[in-house]
Amino acid sequence: xxxVLIAEQVLNGLQFGIMLFxxxxxxTLIFGVMGLINLAHGSLYMVGxxxxxxxxxxxxxxxxxxxxxxxxxxxxxAIVEIVVIRRLYDRDHLDQVLATFALxxxxxxxxxxxxxxxxxxxxxxxxxxxxVTLPGGIQYPLYRITLIAAGLLVASGLGLMxxxxxxxxxxxxxxxxxxxIAALGVDISKLYTLVFALGAALAxxxxxxxxxxxxxxxxxxxxxxxxxxxxxxxxxxxxxxGALIGSILVGLTDTLxxxxxxxxxxxxxxxxxxxxxGSSLASMAIYILMSVILIWRPTGLFGSRP
Amino acid sequence: MxxxxxxxxxxxxxxxxxxxxAEPVKVGMITTLSGGGAGLGIDVRDGFMxxxxxxxxxxxxxxxxxxxxxxxxxxxxxxxxxxxxxxxxLTGIIWSNLAMAVVPAATAQGKFYLSPNAGPSALAGKGCHxxxxxxxxxxxxxxxxxxxxxxxxxxxxxFLLAPNYxxxxxxxxGYKRFYKGDVNNEVYTQLGQKDYAAEIAQIRASGADSxxxxxxxxxGIAFMKQYAAxxxxxxxxGPAFSFDQGILQAVGEAALGVKNTSQWNKDLDNAANKDxxxxxxxxxxxxxxxxxxxxxDTANLxxxxxxxxxxxxxxxxxxxxxxxxxxxxxxxxxxxSNQHPVQDIYVREVVKEGDVFTNxxxxxxxxxHSNAYVxxxxx
Numbered sequence: 087x088x089x090v091l092i093a094e095q096v097l098n099g100l101q102f103g104i105m106l107f108x109x110x111x112x113x114t115l116i117f118g119v120m121g122l123i124n125l126a127h128g129s130l131y132m133v134g135x136x137x138x139x140x141x142x143x144x145x146x147x148x149x150x151x152x153x154x155x156x157x158x159x160x161x162x163x164a165i166v167e168i169v170v171i172r173r174l175y176d177r178d179h180l181d182q183v184l185a186t187f188a189l190x191x192x193x194x195x196x197x198x199x200x201x202x203x204x205x206x207x208x209x210x211x212x213x214x215x216x217x218v219t220l221p222g223g224i225q226y227p228l229y230r231i232t233l234i235a236a237g238l239l240v241a242s243g244l245g246l247m248x249x250x251x252x253x254x255x256x257x258x259x260x261x262x263x264x265x266x267i268a269a270l271g272v273d274i275s276k277l278y279t280l281v282f283a284l285g286a287a288l289a290x291x292x293x294x295x296x297x298x299x300x301x302x303x304x305x306x307x308x309x310x311x312x313x314x315x316x317x318x319x320x321x322x323x324x325x326x327x328g329a330l331i332g333s334i335l336v337g338l339t340d341t342l343x344x345x346x347x348x349x350x351x352x353x354x355x356x357x358x359x360x361x362x363x364g365s366s367l368a369s370m371a372i373y374i375l376m377s378v379i380l381i382w383r384p385t386g387l388f389g390s391r392p
Numbered sequence: 393m394x395x396x397x398x399x400x401x402x403x404x405x406x407x408x409x410x411x412x413x414a415e416p417v418k419v420g421m422i423t424t425l426s427g428g429g430a431g432l433g434i435d436v437r438d439g440f441m442x443x444x445x446x447x448x449x450x451x452x453x454x455x456x457x458x459x460x461x462x463x464x465x466x467x468x469x470x471x472x473x474x475x476x477x478x479x480x481x482l483t484g485i486i487w488s489n490l491a492m493a494v495v496p497a498a499t500a501q502g503k504f505y506l507s508p509n510a511g512p513s514a515l516a517g518k519g520c521h522x523x524x525x526x527x528x529x530x531x532x533x534x535x536x537x538x539x540x541x542x543x544x545x546x547x548x549x550x551f552l553l554a555p556n557y558x559x560x561x562x563x564x565x566g567y568k569r570f571y572k573g574d575v576n577n578e579v580y581t582q583l584g585q586k587d588y589a590a591e592i593a594q595i596r597a598s599g600a601d602s603x604x605x606x607x608x609x610x611x612g613i614a615f616m617k618q619y620a621a622x623x624x625x626x627x628x629x630g631p632a633f634s635f636d637q638g639i640l641q642a643v644g645e646a647a648l649g650v651k652n653t654s655q656w657n658k659d660l661d662n663a664a665n666k667d668x669x670x671x672x673x674x675x676x677x678x679x680x681x682x683x684x685x686x687x688x689d690t691a692n693l694x695x696x697x698x699x700x701x702x703x704x705x706x707x708x709x710x711x712x713x714x715x716x717x718x719x720x721x722x723x724x725x726x727x728x729s730n731q732h733p734v735q736d737i738y739v740r741e742v743v744k745e746g747d748v749f750t751n752x753x754x755x756x757x758x759x760x761h762s763n764a765y766v767x768x769x770x771x
Contacts, residue, residue, distance in 0.1 A: 091597045098589035194427060203430040205613055205642035210621055217623035225596070227621045230589065299621065300586040301613035301642060305427050309584050344581070345590045358578070365556050365580040 103337020104237030108292035110317040110329040112285025118324025125186040128307025129193035134159040134290025135297030139206040148211035159290020167282040205303035322389025343371035415702040420473035423484035425458035431638040439687030463493040488512040499523040508690040517768030530763035534631035535566030537653035537737035548573040551600035556580035563606035576600040608633040620646035637681035640749040664719035730769035
């Protein structure tokens with residue numbers, strides 16, 4: 087196996103992981119601060135992608151499309167929090183799962199009403215299209231490099247916000263003791279709406295960025311949502327750092343497992359069964375990773391609560 | 393007075409004779425109308441209802457339900473349609489796994505099932521049934537045509553890509569049945585996977601001279617966009633499921649020039665097809681897809697059988713269906729002994745007409761093509 091191919095696959099895994107991080111960050115914040123399991127997070131990802139596709143169609147500007155994705159997802163998030171989610175904080179997790187599952191159906195059918203049943207067009211802008219040659223002769227799509235850079239930028243911005251700003255302090259305090267920060271005079275319901283909108287905006291951004299190279303269609307968020315849950319369980323619920331490390335672990339495991347496991351089995355098996363066993367094992371790889379990490383650290387890599 | 397009685401009696405006997413033929417038929421359509429993949433079900437429904445509307449027949453009643461692409465819901469709907477709606481014919485299912493859940497039970501209860509899309513090999517071979525007709529294709533058919541095309545083009549070293557589920561494996565087997573060159577690599581991806589960077593890197597490193605892929609719906613959109621962006625220029629070929637009218641607009645430029653195989657295209661030169669394409673556009677304001685053409689043919693087949701026999705007389709109705717005495721939009725159309733189509737399959741190329749991405753016919757690769765499972769079916 088040439089080293090160039092391995093390097094390219096590592097970059098692919100990294101890029102996949104970083105996009106997962108944008109989803110997982112919002113999910114883990116919402117779970118950490120409000121104790122809410124939000125299954126509708128994938129719908130906010132879809133809202134971002136559809137908003138981006140619509141605006142890109144009208145204006146032709148990719149930058150405006152991303153902006154629209156952020157705004158639309160944040161607004162959808164804030165509205166959902168105020169109208170529905172706010173009533174669920176004191177309920178148990180089963181009620182939350184039921185209500186947010188209903189939101190998935192409402193979002194999916196609502197989107198289908200507005201945009202129709204056929205996938206929308208959203209493509210890479212010309213200035214980001216095509217491959218570039220990296221040191222070592224690796225041909226890699228420019229857009230994917232941009233995704234890695236953009237994701238890392240958002241991750242560091244988010245890290246700084248949580249660590250240094252006043253709102254970050256409130257979020258961390260909210261994770262530790264909700265009643266106490268309310269008693270200290272922080273407007274907790276405003277904080278919740280804000281965190282929810284922030285998480286939604288990140289999901290919407292991920293939807294737009296990923297929808298550009300994948301497909302913009304109803305139901306696009308749910309497969310990603312499952313992976314995002316795996317990520318936050320691995321990383322430790324509520325931890326942004328855990329979400330970042332977890333995403334990259336999941337991204338690398340999934341990508342490298344898919345490529346190398348079939349080839350590994352070909353060393354000592356006939357090609358047809360090696361391909362089929364390797365592919366099946368590759369689909370399980372991230373769940374095996376999750377089990378191993380949970381056996382070693384039952385609260386995840388950076389989970390604090392017992 | 394007497395004359396009047398005679399006339400009345402004659403009129404009565406005439407209507408009763410007429411109604412013996414045109415016995416009202418109740419059709420239950422279970423298809424995917426919401427969620428991901430709804431575009432396919434909507435096209436089948438719209439094609440079917442267009443044929444019903446154009447026929448002007450008052451004797452056909454259609455009950456439509458949404459299976460949301462879930463086998464358990466499809467089974468519930470089938471039970472409801474058979475037991476409380478008392479339908480005579482079931483149709484509409486898009487996905488092979490849903491068809492496997494519904495069709496054997498429905499045909500065992502004496503209902504007719506006409507498939508407008510799914511054609512799993514299990515229902516074509518040993519599992520074939522006298523009341524099961526497939527009006528679209530056996531799953532392997534379009535893949536076989538792609539293999540034939542690759543052989544004719546002189547491809548010697550193909551890289552094969554499909555999702556890891558039964559239809560994905562059928563589609564690779566179908567290709568390999570008619571492709572005479574070497575297989576460079578066979579890669580099975582996860583069903584629903586949307587990121588193909590890893591597979592594209594493998595293609596780049598493989599040295600293959602062609603890529604055969606079966607990635608229906610959103611998976612195909614994602615793959616083709618990423619493939620175009622990667623700068624890899626190994627030619628692609630595949631069955632029509634990644635190139636239907638519903639998804640081509642979402643793929644855009646990235647699909648231009650790609651060859652794909654289908655039993656139908658909008659520019660097939662026959663009167664029935666011209667009429668279908670024009671009236672579909674007039675009715676719904678968009679171009680029809682191959683799924684719409686299959687729904688349209690299914691309805692016309694039912695209507696043709698209704699004109700010949702009463703649905704209450706199962707043997708006569710079955711014979712009328714099997715005769716396939718209708719003007720298919722595909723031109724040549726008949727049933728093989730396992731009641732799957734014998735038809736021509738074509739190579740198409742993705743082109744841009746004005747602002748719309750669509751397919752144009754390039755050549756006929758297979759004439760009167762049947763399927764590999766006829767011998768296993770003892771009908």
